[in-house]
Amino acid sequence: MTDTTQKHQATLDQAVQALHGRTFFAHYPENPSPDVYGADADAQGRAAYDARRNQPFAELQQGAPEAWAGQEDSPYEQQPLGITYPFYAPETLVRNAQEAFGPWRKLKPADRAAILIEALEGMKTRFFEIAHATMHTTGQAYMMSFQASGPHAADRALEAVAAGYEEQTRFPETTQWDKPMGKYTISLNKSWRAVPKGVALVIGCATFPTWNTVPGMFASLVTGNPVIIKPHPKAVLPIAIVVAEVQKVLVAHGLPATICQLGVDANDRLITKELAENPSVKLIDYTGGTEFGNYIESLQSQGKVVFTEKTGVNSVILDSCDDLDKVVQNLAFSVSLYSGQMCTAPQNFFIPEQGVKVAGTLVPYEEVVQKLAGAVQGLATNPKAAPHVLGAIQNPATQQRVADMAGRGHRNALAHGTVDNPQYQNARTCSPSLYELDATQKEHFSQELFGPIMLAIKTKDTHESIRLAAELAREHGAISCAAYTTDEQIKEEIKDEMSLAGTAVSFNLTGGIYVNQNAAFSDFHVTGGNPAGNASFTNPEFVLKRFTWVGFREPVAG
Amino acid sequence: MTDTTQKHQATLDQAVQALHGRTFFAHYPENPSPDVYGADADAQGRAAYDARRNQPFAELQQGAPEAWAGQEDSPYEQQPLGITYPFYAPETLVRNAQEAFGPWRKLKPADRAAILIEALEGMKTRFFEIAHATMHTTGQAYMMSFQASGPHAADRALEAVAAGYEEQTRFPETTQWDKPMGKYTISLNKSWRAVPKGVALVIGCATFPTWNTVPGMFASLVTGNPVIIKPHPKAVLPIAIVVAEVQKVLVAHGLPATICQLGVDANDRLITKELAENPSVKLIDYTGGTEFGNYIESLQSQGKVVFTEKTGVNSVILDSCDDLDKVVQNLAFSVSLYSGQMCTAPQNFFIPEQGVKVAGTLVPYEEVVQKLAGAVQGLATNPKAAPHVLGAIQNPATQQRVADMAGRGHRNALAHGTVDNPQYQNARTCSPSLYELDATQKEHFSQELFGPIMLAIKTKDTHESIRLAAELAREHGAISCAAYTTDEQIKEEIKDEMSLAGTAVSFNLTGGIYVNQNAAFSDFHVTGGNPAGNASFTNPEFVLKRFTWVGFREPVAG
Known part of the structure; x- marks a missing residue:
């Protein structure tokens, strides 16, 4: 011994x-x-x-x-x-x-x-x-x-x-x-x-x-x-x-x-x-x-x-950033990674109705949604990257959930599709879909839709985005939160509200690091501070x- | 600040x-x-x-x-x-x-x-x-x-x-x-x-x-x-x-x-x-x-x-000792302190039917019980010490509980009495009583009898004493345990069994330190390991x- x-x-x-x-x-x-x-x-x-x-x-x-x-x-x-x-x-x-x-x-x-x-x-x-x-x-x-x-x-x-x-x-x-x-x-x-x-x-x-x-x-x-x-x-x-x-x-x-x-x-x-x-x-x-x-x-x-x-309902709070293209690339990867079958995958994207301030200029809500859809689409249809990022769907029920979403009457900004996998032609695949909802439709975005389903939620302003993200985390659980803001006051508001909701926040991630990732010996994974787990x-x-x-x-x- | x-x-x-x-x-x-x-x-x-x-x-x-x-x-x-x-x-x-x-x-x-x-x-x-x-x-x-x-x-x-x-x-x-x-x-x-x-x-x-x-x-x-x-x-x-x-x-x-x-x-x-x-x-x-x-x-x-x-059911395991008089003095104080109204007060005294080995010689069960009763009686009737140790009874229900015990038909080795308090003639008092039970009467000793009630329980041997003390702690909770043994093997058996039952053990206490006492910064009070509390x-x-x-x-x- x-x-x-x-x-x-x-x-x-x-x-x-x-x-x-x-x-x-x-x-x-x-x-x-x-x-x-x-x-x-x-x-x-x-x-x-x-x-x-x-x-x-x-x-x-x-x-x-x-x-x-x-x-x-x-x-x-x-x-x-x-x-x-x-x-x-x-x-x-x-x-x-x-x-x-x-x-x-x-x-x-x-x-x-x-x-x-x-x-x-x-x-x-x-x-x-x-x-x-x-x-x-x-x-x-x-x-x-x-x-x-x-x-x-x-x-x-x-x-x-x-x-x-x-x-x-x-x-x-x-x-x-x-x-x-x-x-x-x-x-x-x-x-x-x-x-x-x-x-x-x-x-x-x-x-x-x-x-x-x-x-x-x-x-x-x-x-x-x-x-x-x-x-x-x-x-x-x-x-x-x-x-x-x-x-x-x-x-x-x-x-x-x-x-x-x-x-x-x-x-x-x-x-x-x-x-x-x-x-x-x-x-x-x-x-x-x-x-x-x-x-x-x-x-x-x-x-x-x-x-x-x-399970939890993970939020993305979009307020302001320097480079929107880098932001949507990063988020597209996060939602596509293992086709959204991660407990840390983002689901709800809160976007203010007046848009997102990019390097000082407001980019309208619609354009933000389009850019997000475009980035996801681009990744899912990239034959070199897609199979290695999206993988396959573990459970047929997840595919069914995605199909069911299409019938709910939400505005569809991006339809789901299949992912070409040259090595495994029989692979069970499904690329992410993106639906648009309004901040008042809480019953539709307050549950986890496990799998590659994204919801863009139009809010009055970032304060409403924060309030909703925190409320969902407190009441339904959350394991991750991504936030994009260049405003220190907004950042502190997010930290304070999300910390009371027991949810870790990743700010302004771009490049090769993603909200889904949690590093051993550094990031506490699941805080125990909300219904997502103890x-x-x-x-x-x-x-x-x-x-x-x-x-x-x-x-x-x- | x-x-x-x-x-x-x-x-x-x-x-x-x-x-x-x-x-x-x-x-x-x-x-x-x-x-x-x-x-x-x-x-x-x-x-x-x-x-x-x-x-x-x-x-x-x-x-x-x-x-x-x-x-x-x-x-x-x-x-x-x-x-x-x-x-x-x-x-x-x-x-x-x-x-x-x-x-x-x-x-x-x-x-x-x-x-x-x-x-x-x-x-x-x-x-x-x-x-x-x-x-x-x-x-x-x-x-x-x-x-x-x-x-x-x-x-x-x-x-x-x-x-x-x-x-x-x-x-x-x-x-x-x-x-x-x-x-x-x-x-x-x-x-x-x-x-x-x-x-x-x-x-x-x-x-x-x-x-x-x-x-x-x-x-x-x-x-x-x-x-x-x-x-x-x-x-x-x-x-x-x-x-x-x-x-x-x-x-x-x-x-x-x-x-x-x-x-x-x-x-x-x-x-x-x-x-x-x-x-x-x-x-x-x-x-x-x-x-x-x-x-x-x-x-x-x-x-x-x-x-x-x-609440819990606290046990005393009597196996062997060097000086039985010192042991019963110590225990008499522990049961009398605040008239047994402490969560750490001992209640069940497990004594082997063949007696307790004192400095190598077996003292018969009956004599151990008598000595214990005598020590408690001596303290309760000592006018200089009694009021300062026993205090008064907080709740009339505790007095009633003591009175009810007298009607249960257990052999009574020591009857309860009052405690003279020269300063407060109206004080609500009650000295400890001691009843004798058999190891088979578990339903009578497996609940906390809050207040000055002691039960002497005759067991087959110390192994049975340990088994019962641990079982009571596991099933009904315990906050303290006092054990007297000069045998290292028995001591380890007690440690092992009582630790699995989440109960701290005080061994061989005599003199001015008592099982009831728990020191801040040293003794963990209530372990969380049994139903007495978390x-x-x-x-x-x-x-x-x-x-x-x-x-x-x-x-x-x-």
């Missing part, structure tokens, strides 16, 4: 430091170039993925399966992956986890952290395999599949490990307490333990199967809780590989593999609710839709600690609530 | 350091001696208290009252204090708080912390007045009234201020983030704000009107939330004085007094539920009974952040959940 702990202590210390500096830090390079990862890395990753097709996934070490199940389809090929995973009944998973609790919680936080970093190093060797697995489950394009599911996810996991380690070591393990009583002194030996809560459940989503799963997974693990990973049935493979890597390291250290289990649905038995309601399950991380998320949150009344990332990657609360401080004291032997 | 901030920065830094050292630290001396507080301090405090009797409490600066109300009685005199307090409708209190939110949240954490420490310095000048007010509302004896409501409460408040200040300043306010992109660098200016949640409510209890109120009150205030203090109608005066001191300092700094308001019940209108359910109330701290506490916790489903300290004075979670981190970013001007 000590060897592994020593091996990774520097990484751990560096990560803790990065958490507090919040300047740029990445432990895992995001560039999938051969220079970084080796000449054959991509080909080998692709081959490893191909070899898994139509096979049982046999890497897990968590005991004899009760059945085999698999329901994944490739959004690029629109046909089944044919991979099956071992199925275990919820009671088996929970019993296994309870049995594994003792040895795991009795390790020191530094030892647990090191084992988990060792597992992330294992994950790193499989980033390319995970990338192809992510493409063919989520529909993300190759670059995003690599970055989001590989290095970015691993950095978010490392961030959670670092935060959890720091919180558990922030108070002394032991101390001597000497209280002067005048003529004598009362002396007590005191000690404290960070006591993990118990069995943890992490419920994954279909669009970001590792990125949204590993923070809660590694946060629960580093704080000593055994974890059951319940992936979305349509996106199992990427996280199954990560679980296999964790199990490999656990077993190599003489620990039960069942400290970290994969628990998949059977084709005829969905196990999430059974797991979530099991009285021994004390911690739940959830990413997904609001309705099920609200159910998960309701379990808090049973004493469970719950972290959610649900999990934040990674603020101290995200790890603290996973354990309890318990103290012991005894008189010093006289 | 800067003057006040500078004035208290050293105290603040020292307090933050103490939080992490967890060695002995007290900013407010607990000894009410003339040497410390001045020759006339007690007489002046008593006179100030006397002068308030039968008068309206006119010190608050929170606007014209809508009515006047007061319902306090002295447990020592069994007659009304006759003090009335300004009444405001819940909607008035909430509106005032919302209006005061802006100026308060816009201060820097260091400035808020300094203002609050200045208010604690004001509270310090009134410790003796608060002591007499506490005696005549709670029934605590003089020494406890002074220490618990004065210096100990002020230290807990300072602890919350320090923890809140530290958490809000733990991440940089601004930083520059430079991401190398190969041929160029993306540079963003980033900034973060700790955004307070909103209007906070603190619901006090009748037995510890300041000690249990100030942690939540000062924690919410230091993190920028305006606070409404809703005291128990039977114990208003001690905390009203504290609120008046806070308001005085706020006004002196040009801030609205309504940042911290007192909200009392009218004689015919209880306002707690109305306040708690008001949608603008975002934070609630509650101390009191379990039933109402569970209702308060249920409000979490409305997105409110809730901190509770409810508030912990003061772990980071206790302050973190009162605000949200929100980030802003913008490209560095090129």
Whole structure:
């Protein structure tokens, strides 16, 4: 154990430091170039993925399966992956986890952290395999599949490990307490333990199967809780590989593999609710839709600690800028990236009726809308860029949602279309559409329209834009906000209103940085300040609530 | 503002350091001696208290009252204090708080912390007045009234201020983030704000009107939330004085007094539920009974952040010791202190049927029970000590509970009696009673019997004692546990089991230190790890959940 702990202590210390500096830090390079990862890395990753097709996934070490199940389809090929995973009944998973609790919680936080970093190093060797697995489950394009599911996810996991380690070591393990009583002194030996809560459940989503799963997974693990990973049935493979890597390291250290289990649905038995309601399950991380998320949150009344990332309505506030073309290019990329299937994708574009001030001159509302539509259209029809930015649609329901919008009678500034993908002719695609609404039509823009749907909302002025964006965030949740203004007073008004609505704001982004992107070790992802969710990657609360401080004291032997 | 901030920065830094050292630290001396507080301090405090009797409490600066109300009685005199307090409708209190939110949240954490420490310095000048007010509302004896409501409460408040200040300043306010992109660098200016949640409510209890109120009150205030203090109608005066001191300092700094308001019940209108359910109330701290506490916790489903300290069933595990007489003396004091009306008072005494090993020899179960009864009886009938330890009974229902126990048919090893109080012949008193039960009678010992009721429970062996103590803590809550063992293996078993049940354990206490006592800056009070409550004075979670981190970013001007 000590060897592994020593091996990774520097990484751990560096990560803790990065958490507090919040300047740029990445432990895992995001560039999938051969220079970084080796000449054959991509080909080998692709081959490893191909070899898994139509096979049982046999890497897990968590005991004899009760059945085999698999329901994944490739959004690029629109046909089944044919991979099956071992199925275990919820009671088996929970019993296994309870049995594994003792040895795991009795390790020191530094030892647990090191084992988990060792597992992330294992994950790193499989980033390319995970990338192809992510493409063919989520529909993300190759670059995003690599970055989001590989290095970015691993950095978010490392961030959670670092935060959890720091919180558990922030108070002394032991101390001597000497209280002067005048003529004598009362002396007590005191000690404290960070006591993990118990069995943890992490419920994954279909669009970001590792990125949204590993923070809660590694946060629960580093704080000593055994974890059951319940992936979305349509996106199992990427996280199954990560679980296999964790199990490999656990077993190599003489620990039960069942400290970290994969628990998949059977084709005829969905196990999430059974797991979530099991009285021994004390911690739940959830990413997904609001309705099920609200159910998960309701379990808090049973004493469970719950972290959610649900949906939100993200706003763009357009007030003033120096170069409108650069602004719409940036926004067009943000809405097109993975066809709007990101929790951080902008949806509502608030534009004042008198227009947007560009380098001192008002550009009329209509022209702003046209420019935005033009930029989106330009990107979606650019054969070199489009497939690599827009990717494919994960869920047919998203395509249906886009189609339904067309029938609602809103003025349509840009119709949705398909995206040419020369490599995958059967890819399920859909380019963004843009509708125009009025500020009074709140019922039409106050819900998340997950997918490539943009709404231009004409407001009286920027104050109304801010008021609406903040109100939507407070009442319906928001995970991102983009604002464009050259006016310092307006900027402060946006900061003040959006901060009260618990929403991070990106100002005046142009060029190669987008509102959708959140950097580990710098940007808190989801603040917990509005209905979009109460999990934040990674603020101290995200790890603290996973354990309890318990103290012991005894008189010093006289 | 800067003057006040500078004035208290050293105290603040020292307090933050103490939080992490967890060695002995007290900013407010607990000894009410003339040497410390001045020759006339007690007489002046008593006179100030006397002068308030039968008068309206006119010190608050929170606007014209809508009515006047007061319902306090002295447990020592069994007659009304006759003090009335300004009444405001819940909607008035909430509106005032919302209006005061802006100026308060816009201060820097260091400035808020300094203002609050200045208010604690004001509270310090009134410790003796608060002591007499506490005696005549709670029934605590003089020494406890002074220490618990004065210096100990002020230290807990300072602890919350320090923890809140530290958490809000733990991440940089601004930083520059430079991401190398190969041929160029993306540079963003980033900034973060700790955004307070909103209007906070603190619901006090009748037995510890300041000690249990100030942690939540000062924690919410230091993190920028305006606070409404809703005291128990039977114990208003001690905390009203504290609120008046806070308001005085706020006004002196040009801030609205309504940042911290007192909200009392009218004689015919209880306002707690109305306040708690008001949608603008975002934070609630509650101390009191379990039933109402569970209702308060249920409000979490409305997105409110809730901190509770409810009731628990505290255990004593008797296994082995060196000197049984010293052990029973210590325990007798613990159960007698304020007649068992403490959330940390022991109730269930688990004793193995084969007895307790004392210096290597087994003392039979019966003899242990007799010794315990004898020690309690000796203290209760000691005219010099008894009134100063046992104090008076706050609530007639507690006396009734003791009387009812006598009719339940349990074997009675010690009957309750009265406590002679030469100074207050009308004092409502009750000395502890001791009943014997068997380990199988769980339904009789698995609820809190608030007040001076002790249960001796005969178990098969210490393992059963531990199992039962841990089970009760897990299922019904516990705030303290005392254990006596000279066996290292048993000690580790107790630590492991009780830590999983989220219960702090005091081992082998004898002499002048008691299981009931929890020291600020060292002992976490209530861990949050069992149903007794989710508030912990003061772990980071206790302050973190009162605000949200929100980030802003913008490209560095090129």
